[in-house]
Amino acid sequence: MLTKKEDLSIQTRLLHHSHKHDRHTGAVSVPIQHASTFHQTNLDEFGKYDYARSGNPTREALEEIIAGLENGSEGFAFASGMAAISTTFMLLSAGDHLLITEDVYGGSYRMTTEVLTRLGVEHTFVDMTDISSVEDAIRPNTKMIYMETPSNPTMKITPVKEIAEISKAHGCISVVDNTFLTPVLQRPLDLGADIVVHSATKFIGGHSDVVAGLAVVNDHSLANQLRFLQNSFGAILGPQDCWLIMRGMKTMHTRMEASSTSALKLAKWLRKHPDVKRVYYPGLDDHPGYEKQRLQADGPGAVLSFELKDRSHVKKVVESVQIPVFAVSLGAVESILSYPAQMSHAAMPAAERNKRGITDGLLRLSVGLEKTDDLIQDLEQAL
Numbered sequence: 001m002l003t004k005k006e007d008l009s010i011q012t013r014l015l016h017h018s019h020k021h022d023r024h025t026g027a028v029s030v031p032i033q034h035a036s037t038f039h040q041t042n043l044d045e046f047g048k049y050d051y052a053r054s055g056n057p058t059r060e061a062l063e064e065i066i067a068g069l070e071n072g073s074e075g076f077a078f079a080s081g082m083a084a085i086s087t088t089f090m091l092l093s094a095g096d097h098l099l100i101t102e103d104v105y106g107g108s109y110r111m112t113t114e115v116l117t118r119l120g121v122e123h124t125f126v127d128m129t130d131i132s133s134v135e136d137a138i139r140p141n142t143k144m145i146y147m148e149t150p151s152n153p154t155m156k157i158t159p160v161k162e163i164a165e166i167s168k169a170h171g172c173i174s175v176v177d178n179t180f181l182t183p184v185l186q187r188p189l190d191l192g193a194d195i196v197v198h199s200a201t202k203f204i205g206g207h208s209d210v211v212a213g214l215a216v217v218n219d220h221s222l223a224n225q226l227r228f229l230q231n232s233f234g235a236i237l238g239p240q241d242c243w244l245i246m247r248g249m250k251t252m253h254t255r256m257e258a259s260s261t262s263a264l265k266l267a268k269w270l271r272k273h274p275d276v277k278r279v280y281y282p283g284l285d286d287h288p289g290y291e292k293q294r295l296q297a298d299g300p301g302a303v304l305s306f307e308l309k310d311r312s313h314v315k316k317v318v319e320s321v322q323i324p325v326f327a328v329s330l331g332a333v334e335s336i337l338s339y340p341a342q343m344s345h346a347a348m349p350a351a352e353r354n355k356r357g358i359t360d361g362l363l364r365l366s367v368g369l370e371k372t373d374d375l376i377q378d379l380e381q382a383l
């Protein structure tokens, strides 16, 4: 007898789900439906699809697949990670207060400090690794607790279950940005979070060829609110890009596994390098979040950061590496080296960056699928 869907591992569920073949033709790929509108046969009652902003069969397939992988009830696909995050923030109203992790992604920082403030939503940045500082920061009007773990780029680990419990106890919505780990390595809804958001541009898409965002919930009433906002805000993902994300997701487990194994080797090598002051990677046993990460996730992921002893060497290193692309972004088949101070966190003032450890000597490496020894050799010559 065939095992129940829920009993299958995520590795298998990436390939075997309700959209593994097309109901009408048997095609082993989801059809790309470009229609913006749908013919209605009945004046009084419209069919399942009416206008593609509210619903499109290709997008719906992606939304159902990601909901299944995150063990949620409903998924939503957006034009970018920031569209998913900003739409989620739209659950808040003027007068509400948002608790947000202090080393949050630069774009989420910008949205919080420069847009939400204008709309009358208050915020407090907190170190989410410290449960008591989260509790202390909660106000009577706190409505949302927003986590990102591992954080970017210093890879701090937030105890999701504990923070989600605090959030529930105070009637708040808890959100986790799961971009760095994907549902292959971490499923925040299982840990009690209310909403998972993703920049699917990164590991989920995985091939540096599409910008996309996803959100998943496990509660119909919250799903209805998010669906209403998705349709009202309108930042939906187009059918072609939905297809690219579904195509990329098929190899997500294999990619995450290979890149994580390689990242651990690189982190260990970097830690011993005389020119490296510090390595941030939750797979190293001296990382402060090592134990927590081992308990709440199925691996440390494929992103690490390292700080050079001599900050003036950054330019030389960046310009001498041959294999990784030097670029904004992460989570691709090719390794990506980036400079957070001037890339992902450029929106953050220097003083705020330094407080968070995002110094001018810090480089972030998203490990791809190259042979690890080749990456080590390349970094060796560059350093």
Ligand SMILES: *Cc1c(COP(=O)(O)O)cnc(C)c1O
Pocket (backbone or CB within 6 Å): 080, 081, 082, 083, 105, 107, 148, 152, 177, 179, 180, 198, 199, 200, 201, 202, 211, 212, 213
């Ligand atoms: C890239 C990224 C985002 C934003 O996603 P986009 O697809 O670029 O809009 C949000 N959170 C994290 C952790 C990211 O790395």
